[in-house]
Amino acid sequence: MSKEIIIREYYLEKVKPYINLELIKVFTGQRRIGKSYLMKIIYKYLLSKDKGANFIYIDKEQYEFDFIRDYHGLINYIDTQYKNNKQNYLFVDEIQEIQHFEKALRHLQNRSNIDIYCTGSNAQMLSGDLATTLTGRYIKIDVNPLSYKEFLQFHNLPSGQDAVLKFIKWGGLPFIKNLQKDDNVIFDYLGNIISTIIYKDILYRYRIRNVDFFDTLLTFVAANTGNLITAKKISEYLKSQKTDISVKVVLNYLEYLQNAFLLNKIKRIDINSKKYFEVNNKYFFTDWGLRNALLGLNRFSVPDVLENIVFSHLKQLGYNVNIGVLKNQEIDFIAYKGGNTVYFQVAYLIPDNKVKEREFGNLLKINDNYNKYVVSMDTVIISDYKGIEHLDLLGFLEKTEF
Numbered sequence: 118m119s120k121e122i123i124i125r126e127y128y129l130e131k132v133k134p135y136i137n138l139e140l141i142k143v144f145t146g147q148r149r150i151g152k153s154y155l156m157k158i159i160y161k162y163l164l165s166k167d168k169g170a171n172f173i174y175i176d177k178e179q180y181e182f183d184f185i186r187d188y189h190g191l192i193n194y195i196d197t198q199y200k201n202n203k204q205n206y207l208f209v210d211e212i213q214e215i216q217h218f219e220k221a222l223r224h225l226q227n228r229s230n231i232d233i234y235c236t237g238s239n240a241q242m243l244s245g246d247l248a249t250t251l252t253g254r255y256i257k258i259d260v261n262p263l264s265y266k267e268f269l270q271f272h273n274l275p276s277g278q279d280a281v282l283k284f285i286k287w288g289g290l291p292f293i294k295n296l297q298k299d300d301n302v303i304f305d306y307l308g309n310i311i312s313t314i315i316y317k318d319i320l321y322r323y324r325i326r327n328v329d330f331f332d333t334l335l336t337f338v339a340a341n342t343g344n345l346i347t348a349k350k351i352s353e354y355l356k357s358q359k360t361d362i363s364v365k366v367v368l369n370y371l372e373y374l375q376n377a378f379l380l381n382k383i384k385r386i387d388i389n390s391k392k393y394f395e396v397n398n399k400y401f402f403t404d405w406g407l408r409n410a411l412l413g414l415n416r417f418s419v420p421d422v423l424e425n426i427v428f429s430h431l432k433q434l435g436y437n438v439n440i441g442v443l444k445n446q447e448i449d450f451i452a453y454k455g456g457n458t459v460y461f462q463v464a465y466l467i468p469d470n471k472v473k474e475r476e477f478g479n480l481l482k483i484n485d486n487y488n489k490y491v492v493s494m495d496t497v498i499i500s501d502y503k504g505i506e507h508l509d510l511l512g513f514l515e516k517t518e519f
Contacts, residue, residue, distance in 0.1 A: 123271055123294075128155050128258065129162060135256050136163070137204070137232050141222055144236040145243055146260035147378035147403045148318065149310050151291040152236035155260060156208050159234060163206055171200040173207045177214040188221035195225065209235040213242045219250040226254060238318055241376040261433045262289025262404045265514035272298075278496070281511050285419055285426060288406015300414055307410035311335075311379075318377035325370075330360055334370055338380065338400050339411045343424035345385075345397040371400070378403050383428065385440040386451065388483060399440055401425045419494065420465035423510070424449060427463050427492055430514055446479050452519065458487040459519045467493050467507075477502045488519055 128144075135142055142159075144152040153176070160172060173195060175182050185191050191209075199205055207225065212218045212235040225231055237243040247255055263271055265284055271294040274280040287293055287303050290310065296302055315331055325331070337354055338346065348367040355362050374380040381401050385394040402408040405425040409417050431438050431452045441448030441460065450461040460483060462476045480489040481503060489505045492513045499507040508516075 122154065122157055122161065124158055125151070125155060125267060127264070127267075128260065129158055131258055132159055139226060139254070141226060141233045141235065141251065141255040143243065143247065143255050143257045144234070144260050145240065145257055145378070146236075146238070148238050148314050149290050149292060150260050150262060150378070150404065152238075152260050153210050154291055156210065156234055156236060160206070160208065167204060169203060171198070171203040171205045173198045173205060175207075175209045177209070177211040185215060187216040188218055188224075191215050191218065191221040192224060195221075199228075199231070201230075203230070205231040207231055207233045207235075209233075211236060211238060213237045213239045219247060223250055223254070226251075238378065239322065239376055240378060241372075262406075262429065263291060264289070264430070264433050276511070276515070278511065281514065282419070284514070285422060285510075286406070286409060286417060288404045288409065289429075290404055290406060293406075303406075304410040304414055307407050311407050311411055314377050314379055318379075319370075319373045323373055325373075330355070330362060331370070333358060333360060334367070335374070335411060338371075338374075339402070339408045340416075342401060342405075342408060342421060343399060346400055347396050347398075379407070381428070381432070383438060383440055385442050385447075388441050388443045388448065388451070393439075394442065399424075401428045403429070405429060423465060423492075423494070424463050426510070427461060427513065431461075434517060434519075441483075443479070443482055446482070448479060448483070458485075460487060460489040462491045464491065464493045467491070467495055467499065473499065473502070477505050480505050490519065 132142060144155055146152055163170065164172070175185065175194070177185070185194055195207065222233060225233060268284050268289055269276055269280055271291060272283070274283070286300065288307070290307070293303055293306065296306055319325065320328065320331065333355060334351065337351055348364045348371065351367045352362055352364045371380070371382070375382055379402065381403060383399045383401060385397060386392070387394070402425060405422050408425065409422065427450065428438055431450065436452035436454045439451045441451040448460055449463045452459045452461065460480055462480055464472065464476045467473050467476060476491050480491070483489065491505060491507050492510060493507070494510055496509055498509060
């Protein structure tokens, strides 16, 4: 854990207020998103503050910790490493692999000189077990892919259109910084990550054997990123591909993909009534680089992934995001944070007045005074259009608040 690392300041600052408080710090997110990396950052920070502390690190993806299978084994191992006369810091990576881990955490938390940090890659297991057993005793921190600013830092790139295109194509998994900067090498790596997530966090966990179906389902969702999707539509598509899967099964499998943090489901909301629609959601990948690798280099297209990039950046900044519906028209994103609301339309390019009037016109029909933006790949910015601001993607990604 002594290897030199790049500090992800955003997450370190989120953790600092809770250090040495009686709250378990839980990092959640997709595999290879950087949760283990963040624990190393926190370890390095804590070591700089207290070199005499005792650090206990358990990585359930390493064979040497395979013997820890349940909460009894976890407690017994920690007891062999624990120091009564020192401040102890416990790190457990992929804690969902330990049966009834929440019982061990509750037991350990009663000790006055231990501060606990853990990671998990399954939303259902972590939210259910933590919520029922450790209510009020933990703080959950969602880990996202690298932001554009972090991407520049990790890859040692100057900001500009070339960096933006790499960001769009490769996504934001931190380990890519260690790879040869070749699209084929990077896509091979991302493809292996998808396989690992599907096998470990879905097929194995839920005892699913139909691997071909999952490949088809994921490919369909990836090819329809940014489009409205229903389980019925997916089921009908699969039947056309000679795969007969019921709507209920499709819904279950989509939920498993969300539980593994691979997909995010975005609901539609009526802008006037504030009521949610029960059907026709959009699905975006947590890391759009995985989506690109799933379809392959030959099918990579900037317009197809642009909405995913915008959604991911808003999520990274802490906004809650919905799709807006205004009568029969769609507003690409409504973002909420701290009592503030912001509207976004996303277009690949705005080449003429017809497209300009459509993209800006939809936002003009919203009768409130909240900020409204159109985001596109154009490098020539349209001046303020009746109070609506135009941002190129680079300018959008460089903003930290709207």
